[in-house]
Amino acid sequence: MKLVIAGGGFCGSILAKKFDSRDEFDTTLIDENGFFEFYPTLPRLLTDPDYESKVRLRLDSFLSDTNLIEDKMEKITPEFVETSADRFKFDYLVICTGANYPIRLDNTEDVFTVNDVTSSLMIHERLERSESVLIVGGGLIGVEVASELAADTDKKICLVHPHSRLIERNPVSASKYAERFLNERNVRLIFNDKVVTNEDNFYTEDDEMIKADIAIWCGGLGFDVSFLHGFDGSIFSDHGGLKVDRYLRLEEHDKIFVGGDITSVSEEKTGHNADRHARLIYQNIIKHSKGKRLSKYQTKEFPLLISLGRKDGIFTFRSFSFAGPLPALAKYILERAAITRLRL
Ligand SMILES: Cc1cc2nc3c(=O)[nH]c(=O)nc-3n(C[C@H](O)[C@H](O)[C@H](O)COP(=O)(O)OP(=O)(O)OC[C@H]3O[C@@H](n4cnc5c(N)ncnc54)[C@H](O)[C@@H]3O)c2cc1C
Numbered sequence: 001m002k003l004v005i006a007g008g009g010f011c012g013s014i015l016a017k018k019f020d021s022r023d024e025f026d027t028t029l030i031d032e033n034g035f036f037e038f039y040p041t042l043p044r045l046l047t048d049p050d051y052e053s054k055v056r057l058r059l060d061s062f063l064s065d066t067n068l069i070e071d072k073m074e075k076i077t078p079e080f081v082e083t084s085a086d087r088f089k090f091d092y093l094v095i096c097t098g099a100n101y102p103i104r105l106d107n108t109e110d111v112f113t114v115n116d117v118t119s120s121l122m123i124h125e126r127l128e129r130s131e132s133v134l135i136v137g138g139g140l141i142g143v144e145v146a147s148e149l150a151a152d153t154d155k156k157i158c159l160v161h162p163h164s165r166l167i168e169r170n171p172v173s174a175s176k177y178a179e180r181f182l183n184e185r186n187v188r189l190i191f192n193d194k195v196v197t198n199e200d201n202f203y204t205e206d207d208e209m210i211k212a213d214i215a216i217w218c219g220g221l222g223f224d225v226s227f228l229h230g231f232d233g234s235i236f237s238d239h240g241g242l243k244v245d246r247y248l249r250l251e252e253h254d255k256i257f258v259g260g261d262i263t264s265v266s267e268e269k270t271g272h273n274a275d276r277h278a279r280l281i282y283q284n285i286i287k288h289s290k291g292k293r294l295s296k297y298q299t300k301e302f303p304l305l306i307s308l309g310r311k312d313g314i315f316t317f318r319s320f321s322f323a324g325p326l327p328a329l330a331k332y333i334l335e336r337a338a339i340t341r342l343r344l
Helices: 010-019 039-045 049-055 117-128 140-152 172-184 271-289 325-343
Strands: 002-006 026-031 035-037 056-058 067-070 073-076 080-083 087-089 092-095 132-136 156-160 188-190 195-198 202-204 214-217 256-258 304-308 312-317 320-324
Touching: 002 010, 002 087, 010 026, 010 092, 010 271, 010 325, 039 049, 039 117, 039 140, 039 304, 039 325, 049 056, 049 117, 049 325, 056 325, 092 271, 117 214, 132 140, 140 156, 140 172, 140 304, 172 188, 172 304, 172 312, 172 320, 256 271, 304 325, 312 325, 320 325
Parallel strands: 002 026, 002 092, 026 067, 092 256, 132 156, 132 214, 156 188
Antiparallel strands: 035 056, 073 080, 080 087, 195 202, 304 312, 312 320
16 A cells, blocks of 8 residues: 655654564655754754754664655645655655744845754854844744743843733733743743734834844744645634644545644644654554554643753643753653653
8 A cells, every 4th residue: 555644744754663673564754854854852952052963863764665755745636646756646745844933024134034954043043143133923832942042142132922921822821930030031022912014123013123233033834734735624724724623634535644744633743742753653554454443632731841941841741830050951762762762
């Protein structure tokens, strides 16, 4: 049976690793980047580019029987996936192309996003020539990026957040800890406002002018679904992700599964959830191929680990949080475990 996995990030890599040794599947993994990259550590690369080798793993270093295609997918249709060079038909398809981080400004000059290793290293280079940095957004990524820069550089940092507190989906105690961490390192925090214009300077909705050599946009997720062709419009959710049924199949499609950030499942978009999707999709493809009943996906709340530089962090779970060096250590252990698990 031909299985095509579209995207080799958290979900796609774990899934490909599980199918790699299954002879009954002829598996193809397509990704424009030949590496698995551990995104939760990307903020560290902004100040420590040599850490790159620790968070990147070549896909061919842990996949031996998978057909690896390092190319951009230009078309995904209900029958085939197409790159610039080839067309891949499938019996089963898994779409796990992740999210992107669109910059919502007309002028994107000097504005960057922490998307992957390449973009993080590019920001590192620009930071070496910059004195002041604007961070747009105080959610998980914005706080981690600002903290990394505040802890390890002497840049003048300003963070603008549209809500009244940082990481507002987390307990108030966690927001307060993050705010204190940044305040103590002289980060200027602007709440309840948005960056809306990039001209000679950056301007907020409330007409605050912010001088910054570069801006790092951490303003939320978007989805690139421009490569999907021939599907009914009903598969797209209001947020732009892909609607799935309770078995993580693309709505109305029996043999197309969707995993990771791009699903419409209402839950925190995390590596951990992408990993859970991969494991369920693996089971369900095998069950489906044997005519068995599929397993349902159940959302669950999990703890979050938020880094504040390398030595500090916050653990949150529901209304509980604690902070200090332990969460930072736990996040490091998770990073090493994720890479080691793929290697083994
Ligand atoms: C800066 C940052 C910090 C984060 N911190 C945390 C954290 O602390 N904890 C946590 O759990 N999660 C964190 N996340 C979120 C986590 O990384 C994502 O939830 C996870 O990567 C989603 O997995 P995925 O498989 O859906 O997509 P991804 O891992 O994004 O993989 C998608 C893959 O698809 C490929 N692709 C996409 N389009 C195409 C195309 N057209 N052609 C070819 N290939 C394509 C990409 O190259 C990529 O490899 C963070 C993310 C970022 C960016």
